[in-house]
Amino acid sequence: METRAVDLADWLLAHGRTSITTTEAAQVLEIPAEQVRVRLHRQVQTQHLFSPARGLWIPIPPEYRSWGVTPVTHFLHDLMTHLNRTYYLGWLSAAELHGASHQRAQVSQVAVNRPTADRDIGRARLRFHTRTHLPTLTGTNPSTADAHRLTTPPASAGRSAGRSAGRSVGTAGSATAVQTHPVPTGTVLISSPELTALDLCEHPARGGGLSNVATVVGELVDEAGLDPEVLTVLASTVATATIRRLGYLLTLLNDQDLLSTDVEVVPVLERLQEHLHAQPSAQPALLDPRGPRRGTRDPAWGLILNTDVEPDL
Structure with missing residues (x-):
């Protein structure tokens, strides 16, 4: 089943993934790598994902979404x-x-x-x-x-x-x-x-x-x-x-x-x-x-x- 950008954070958490690169995200979402940042913008705004470095994305579990980031030791x-x-x-x-x-x-x-x-x-x-x-x-x-x-x-x-x-x-x-x-x-x-x-x-x-x-x-x-x-x-x-x-x-x-x-x-x-x-x-x-x-x-x-x-x- 196709994974949508708005579901990526929950998909990662469900699959036990603690991070994903832009290249990997492009493969999962089946889109060009240059489109990943734009497509994930909504996930960042809603504090489901954050990016601590260019090309790296971290999913935020529900208990930390009010923070917009996970504890440093987690990522x-x-x-x-x-x-x-x-x-x-x-x-x-x-x-x-x-x-x-x-x-x-x-x-x-x-x-x-x-x-x-x-x-x-x-x-x-x-x-x-x-x-x-x-x-x-x-x-x-x-x-x-x-x-x-x-x-x-x-x-x-x-x-x-x-x-x-x-x-x-x-x-x-x-x-x-x-x-x-x-x-x-x-x-x-x-x-x-x-x-x-x-x-x-x-x-x-x-x-x-x-x-x-x-x-x-x-x-x-x-x-x-x-x-x-x-x-x-x-x-x-x-x-x-x-x-x-x-x-x-x-x-x-x-x-x-x-x-x-x-x-x-x-x-x-x-x-x-x-x-x-x-x-x-x-x-x-x-x-x-x-x-x-x-x-x-x-x-x-x-x-x-x-x-x-x-x-x-």
């Missing part, structure tokens, strides 16, 4: 596959999925291997950040591998009660860097708790400032756990200053008794110190990378304490 993998980007959802966006939801991200923060334009589609606001080592960390490109089939177990089970139920799909050495996280439309790639903590310490501004980063790191430790073995390997992919900041924040949280009593943070701190001792000596790093180069020095972590950190735990 991000299809979008990145369409754009031929290696990616992972990171920073506060990943932290929330790991249970660290003290402050929800106002935008969806996505690491990509190549520059990608930000997108605002209704309430879906995507911000893309190019990460130098991302291809190594993910170990796969979503355009050539089906993330729905990747079932490699994570390198560490972590604290089973809180750690993400996703699977490992990317490694740095033998350590889990990126995991698949289940969503209603399949899966989305997200940074592991360890990579999330490192990314937040590398760019504190993306985590709402150091005080909020400290809060989120504390929640990550409590909810998901940080595996010292994983951190040791991932440490080679970030700057030494990032390791220093993470070590300082974990020490601060531990000294102020802000972590759960069953959390073992000392092995993590020991591994971070071992990594730093193996590096060539360097000038102290700034606790706040955007702050002034003045303040008291913390000899344990080689930092200039140029700002106050007040976790909210």
Whole structure:
């Protein structure tokens, strides 16, 4: 039976399709590809379909049609596959999925291997950040591998009660860097708790400032756990200053008794110190990378304490 343009969204949902390209839509509707955009205009107006990128169409289930868009996690993998980007959802966006939801991200923060334009589609606001080592960390490109089939177990089970139920799909050495996280439309790639903590310490501004980063790191430790073995390997992919900041924040949280009593943070701190001792000596790093180069020095972590950190735990 012929599928009409006005029925395309419901046809896709009925057939378990999470997206369709312009070329595919032309075949389904039996029309020339150049007519697809015009023919689907009504479906977009009535919020049955939306297009996050040229040539890609996403059907909107009835429960989200008042939004005019689906949640970002529901279409991000299809979008990145369409754009031929290696990616992972990171920073506060990943932290929330790991249970660290003290402050929800106002935008969806996505690491990509190549520059990608930000997108605002209704309430879906995507911000893309190019990460130098991302291809190594993910170990796969979503355009050539089906993330729905990747079932490699994570390198560490972590604290089973809180750690993400996703699977490992990317490694740095033998350590889990990126995991698949289940969503209603399949899966989305997200940074592991360890990579999330490192990314937040590398760019504190993306985590709402150091005080909020400290809060989120504390929640990550409590909810998901940080595996010292994983951190040791991932440490080679970030700057030494990032390791220093993470070590300082974990020490601060531990000294102020802000972590759960069953959390073992000392092995993590020991591994971070071992990594730093193996590096060539360097000038102290700034606790706040955007702050002034003045303040008291913390000899344990080689930092200039140029700002106050007040976790909210």
